[in-house]
Amino acid sequence: MKTQNYELLTEYMLKLMPTMNKRFFRDDEVFKSEELFPSHIQILLVLANHKQLTMSQISRQINVINSNLTPLVDKLIKFGYLKRQPYKKDRRVVHISLTTSGKTFVEKHKKYVESLLEEKLSTLPDAKIVALEAHLVAVYDTIIECLGEK
Template identity: 30%
Template sequence: MNNNDMNTLTSELLELLVQIHNKLLNPSEMIKGSILPPSHIKVIFYLSHKKSMSVSQMAKCLDISKPNMTPIIDKLINDGYVHRYQDPNDRRKINVELTEKAHSFLKEKKIEIKNNLMAKLSYLDEEDLLNLSFIIKNMHKIILKLE
């Protein structure tokens, strides 16, 4: 693939991501009615994929300053969404992990998101749904190959 083709591909992929963000996974729609602020939800969703990690490492990965991360974690602890503990391998390091309450919250949010997606997809005809299913499966296989 030459540079022009690669440039076109990356532009189209970027546009696709923007459309998915705007039309399917609008963050303001996803957090509507939630009792938690977006920054707290972001931490919970991120931790759900990492199981456990240090506060400073999470702050770096989420691009949240450590002084801003501390009150977020404190609030999540007070609300029962995360648990803080000392790293058994390095006593200077404090790790956090999700509680059962956070896992229940995520399960409910995922159901809401899936229902929202289902409602949006219901406007498509059978052929579009089959094409979309095929494309998603192939995209998933390809994206897993990326580093």
């Protein structure tokens, strides 16, 4: 691929991320109802897609070192969203999983974000929304493929 294509990809990736995070889904809107930070939400969403994970697996998924992950997980346990479960074959290994309350919170959070998205996209014609969905799926699938996770 030509260097100029990578330059254009880089430019749009760097434009897209802050636009999505700060202008499309403002953090204060998405996290205003709880005493949670984006890292907490990332942990909950990762665990919603996996039955259970170790602390190391979670840290790799959200790119946070273990020493910083522990207080985040502790807070989510205190809120009743997560639970620790010792691994039966090796007591040194501890699995983290969502509680029923955590699953409920994730579903509530997804619905809230969905309502924000619906509000932001309400002025677009249906064809544009369908096209946006197809493009987002393609971008996600391509990134996952590049990471070797597919």
